[in-house]
């Protein structure tokens with residue numbers, strides 16, 4: 001078991017082998033159906049809310065609706081229990097359908113799943129309505145985790161419309177009348193109404209996180225931030241962990257080619273040092289990166305639409321990076337963000 005300040009990380013003993021090669025059944029063609037990855041299913045962090053969140057989840061940003069069902073059903077079969085969605089991804093309905101089918105087929109029970117979705121910028125003043133809309137689309141009666149997607153309230157465009165209105169000046173129409181404190185009150189109300197178990201923040205800087213702690217009656221359980229070897233954010237991670245906020249790495253693989261295409265950014269997946277470590281541990285670069293984040297008590301939600309990568313990204317509990325290799329990865333930091341929505345908003349919100 002590894003500990004983080006205030007949050008408890010429950011992970012299996014390292015060095016266990018044989019997870020990926022076991023076979024639970026063969027069909028007539030001798031096809032190997034993978035064993036349920038028990039560590040994927042059982043490793044968890046206890047959030048400040050008292051609820052447990054699996055350490056590895058599947059992010060569904062840019063997962064297209066038509067492939068969702070097969071992906072989610074396969075993910076559940078191999079042990080994924082944690083799914084990260086957002087109203088803005090416009091695929092809550094497809095995720096909801098897939099979850100409903102998995103439950104109906106007896107593959108999993110609702111209470112075994114951990115479902116996250118997020119309040120979009122244009123809905124900051126309408127947390128209740130937005131949350132109910134997400135719940136309806138996801139076909140759920142409660143969320144495990146609801147996050148403020150960005151600390152950027154924008155012009156309201158109607159529940160479910162989720163537009164990012166750009167003003168005549170070419171920059172995002174940011175609403176300066178809504179305080180993040182009032183957004184947080186709306187989030188807290190959702191907990192008291194029983195619609196949401198844990199609430200959290202996303203893309204909050206150290207100082208905005210500090211502010212949230214000052215006004216919160218219910219403290220944020222999670223800060224979901226971009227972090228990977230090229231964007232390590234050691235101070236923010238340490239600050240959150242010191243105050244009992246679990247850090248979840250979004251874009252944990254640096255977004256790979258998807259972010260290169262969308263934002264023109266560079267992913268760490270091709271880094272020669274990481275490739276060397278992958279050789280050394282007989283793992284993929286993606287597995288090295290995910291393992292590195294887990295070893296610094298950061299939960300991860302890599303996205304993939306490919307079944308073989310789904311499996312690969314889940315096998316991060318059967319090896320351990322040495323302290324020297326953790327330090328080596330530390331030296332790769334370039335303070336380089338890859339998710340750059342400002343490119344479309346005409347304003348860099350992180351400045």
Ligand SMILES: NC(=O)c1ccc[n+]([C@@H]2O[C@H](COP(=O)([O-])OP(=O)(O)OC[C@H]3O[C@@H](n4cnc5c(N)ncnc54)[C@H](OP(=O)(O)O)[C@@H]3O)[C@@H](O)[C@H]2O)c1
Pocket residue numbers: 058059060061062084085149202203224225249250251252253254255256257258259269284286287301302303304305306309312313339
């Ligand atoms: N809160 C926020 O503002 C925010 C922002 C961004 C993301 N997120 C969350 O974080 C999740 C992950 O972020 P992301 O999707 O932007 O980036 P990511 O997980 O870092 O990278 C995804 C990219 O990596 C590829 N990939 C996945 N596994 C791989 C492997 N084993 N080897 C090589 N390539 C691999 C995927 O391609 P294939 O699909 O082709 O495999 C995709 O192009 C999202 O799905 C979302 O849930 C949250």
